[in-house]
Amino acid sequence: MKSPISTAIACLAGMSVLAAAGCGTAGSSSSLVIYNGQHEQTTASLVRAFESKTGIKTEVRSADEATLGNQVVQEAGNSPADVFYSENSPVLEALAEKGFLAPVARSTLAQVPPGASSAHGLWVGVAARLAALVYDPRQLGHAGPPRHLIELGEPRYSARVGFAPTETDFQPLVTAMIHAYGLARTEAWLRALQEHATVYPDNETVTQQVNNGESALGPIDNYYFYRLRASLPGETHAAISFFAPGDAGNLVDVSGAAVLRSSSHPAQAQRFLAFLVSEEGQRIIAAGESFEYPLRPGVAPSAQLPPLASLKPTIVPPAKLGDGSAVLAIEQRLGLL
């Protein structure tokens, strides 16, 4: 009896390989490839509008922005990506420093306030998010939440704080603290948090645990609160509060996009960036459920968000925020990492 097992295995192997191969084309070179670290639904709406307007086919690869950033670094200049759209500026600064980004068209950069984009014109700011404090009103009572970021390190708060030191959103806060208070006081603040506060892996967890009452307060970016509230209607016990004008915590975090030097469709990539900061693109961002502030002057954000001007945030130039490596070194030294 000829062994049926080997025949069966061979057939199965052949079929599986064919099936898997049919599952995805190996990077069709005619589409614009976007590495997307931003909110998936909003990006999908933007891409749909872009495709119908210009007829340029687009492929979106969504993942965590840090994963995508590391992937671009390892791709070492041979990336199939054309556009990199990130949630925060440090990853764009890191890629710019390593020489992976191409200059953005001047006309595109002119659409948004100058301080919001890369100092060297290597990426353009698209939307902004504001650092804020999510807190549980039941636990904080009459006193209410603190209005200054440095108060989180004080004994009356630090044991009730939940925060995520490994979040990319947290680095700009530390950088702003260093600029405002100096390295020594910032390290003392971090040490107090490390000893007393609860460490969570990411800001989604911080928001949720404050909502559950596990922690009393935690520093996040504003949109986490609004997205939680949208997904748990009627079950949101937490509230949001913003830091005082001029405070280190009252920080604007810019989400930006860039064209990769290795792009094989540079002209189309530039058109996509122009679309992101155009009137139509910014309206889509404002209307979407990412709950961010569009950067283009004259486009109003979602009605649920307080107007940016009324909160008088500090716009720390992204160049000053850097690529986060200084903060990484500090956190490693303190054992937060």
Added chain:
Amino acid sequence: MRRARRRPPLFSLTGTLIAALFVVVPLAFVVVQALSSGASEARHLLLRATVAELLVNTIGLSATCTVLCAGLGLSAAWLVQRTDVPLRRMWAVLLVLPLGIPDFVVAFSWVSIDHSLHGFVPAAAVMTLSLYPLVYLPVATALANSDGSLEEAARSLGLGPWATFRRVTLRQVRAALVGGCMLVTLALLAEYGAFEILQFRTFTVEIFAEFKLGFDAVGACVLSLVLVLLSVGVLSGEPLLAGRRPQSRSGKGARRPAARHRLGSLTAPALLAVSSLALAALGIPVATLIYWTLHGGASTLPESSLLDALGSTAAFSAAAAVLASLLAAAVATLALRHRSRASALLERVTYLPLALPGLVIALGLVAFAVRYTPALYQSPVLLVVAYAILFLPLAVVSVRASLAGAPARLEDVARSLGLGPTRAYLRVTLPAIAPGLAAAFAFVFISTATELTATLILRPTAVETLATRFWEYTSAFAYAQAAPYALVMVAISAVPAYLLSRRGASVAEREGA
């Protein structure tokens, strides 16, 4: 009787070399990156105080969990295969299924029941419930296919039940048991999602944090080197425990199914024990997922096709399982039938990637593919290779355990009767290791279906799997939309688990004696 050294069959040699080459790529990446800023920088990063804390955490947790998994896996396998506990067929499937639930889902479901769970004890408990199938599956397969007449002979020679268990049964499953424990230890080294949720800091959690904030791989790869060294330590200890000589009978034909112990008054406690395990390991996570599905709630993410994701996942998992099983057969054959220093080393090397997080392996493959095989980058082929690298050790352990029980002499007899080496292998050895191959297929299929980090990096851009869709939804708080994807992950894992339980059923049950 010493067997004369003979040249190994071509397929096993090439298969092993291919497997070794696959594995060397991420290892080389780790070493190169770790040393890229110079040896002194590497040493400085290695000797931080944090590393000591991580070492204590990681080793402590691995040791605790391995022992607990060994106990749970062995007792569960023995209860299902060697006693007359009711509903055996059902337990055989249910006890394997926790493998099909991603570890972060298990951790997540426990944390959503009790928000304050974090630290060593919850981490150890949750990981034990997630990983005991790594011991259960090889041991159950070994018990199902082992020879009952040995036990009967021992009893008839006067050994009591405990002594029989210790000296005969345990010996028969020793290779499978130790192999399974090794898998548990290595898998714990690479675990990330669950520890992140349970706030327990191990090396892999730290590696991810450094990749996230550093964008240069040096610190993360130095820590990965530590993981590699730890796993080398584990792997060198394994042969000491597993024993040198494989236990095999001289003939297959007279094998009797083992008699099942009558539990009698112990039936109720045994049933309670097994059902508690299934409930804790499978019931709680699945109940949480069902709760989230029914709970409803608005989502801020687009609707996407569940069927598409299911199709991609099934195809990739099947392809990866086939590749890994073939390579595992090659590696196990070389290691067990043609023993030499080199073949033992090659076999050990294939286990190393299990201890590395999927992120590191994926980035290593990115760095390699972009330079040497750009056409394959972000293609399905590379993703299947990545899965094979990640899960080859699971397959090798399964195949090795059943190859150890297959008599080598029969193949010699076939050769002496005139069959060439390949025909002899296909007609004699392959049927004997079929249960092991089936276990290997199931193992790799189920593990691949739930893999996330390597998939996010290496998949073709338009492809979504169940795991990537689940991740997209959970990272936007859309748990009601995420839950169905996790439930389907469990459901498709049930298929190979069921087929395996049929295969693993003892000879008598299958042949209706």
